[in-house]
């Protein structure tokens with residue numbers, strides 16, 4: 001069973017590849033948190049995968065809340081792995097994940113991370129990758145995924161294939177808690193009403209159902225307490241009308257598209 005959370009699609013792609021390779025089912029944490037589903041049954045030979053993007057050098061709070069509420073029937077020390085996507089490094093993300101899982105009686109056996117295109121908008125700089133850079137990061141991530149997969153398939157325990165960062169404690173403990181307190185909020189999103197085309201895409205793609213946008217209207221945030229500031233609404237707005245404070249104004253957008261996959265890029269290049 002693969003529990004996953006994804007904002008802009010990087011992690012969903014990885015989780016789908018893991019599901020394909022293992023033949024195990026995918027469970028969306030965002031859906032489970034919105035519909036209150038907490039009870040799952042694990043098969044005797046089934047692995048537990050937890051896939052998520054790193055947010056502020058920790059697992060997104062929705063992933064942590066989900067684990068604390070998880071009721072997993074049939075768990076008898078089957079293999080459990082964490083698989084994170086990140087823009088750079090994970091800090092102590094997996095220490096947090098291991099503690100959360102331990103609190104519900106589950107041992108985290110192995111951990112993996114892959115670098116994917118950046119989705120976080122830092123103040124002052126445009127951190128989001130250009131399309132070319134995003135495409136090459138995805139190609140490198142696909143190669144790395146192929147190298148990591150055998151350990152997942154063979155349920156190898158105690159693998160730590162992650163890039164922690166130079167100051168993991170400072171990043172995860174200090175900056176991570178500041179980040180969570182000050183920057184994880186839906187109250188800073190704004191809509192440029194002059195540019196908004198009222199298409200409702202933001203509402204349709206918000207993973208946690210936190211945006212309402214009836215046809216022809218301007219989007220409104222519901223403040224349902226589940227926003228992780230994944231920036232999916234910002235990145236996928238076709239009119240680039242959504243911003244987070246003024247910080248994102250005029251900056252690049254990115255979300256995962258199949259057309260960025262190495263095989264499709266090569267095919268396109270061959271056709272040109």
Ligand SMILES: Cc1cc2nc3c(=O)[nH]c(=O)nc-3n(C[C@H](O)[C@H](O)[C@H](O)COP(=O)(O)O)c2cc1C
Nearest residue numbers: 007008009010011053054056057086087088089119
């Ligand atoms: C709110 C937020 C915080 C992030 N924090 C980190 C971080 O601490 N370290 C890092 O390497 N990448 C960080 N990133 C980048 C994402 O982890 C990375 O782009 C990830 O692949 C996005 O996955 P998704 O498309 O499944 O949402 C952050 C992204 C967002 C939106």
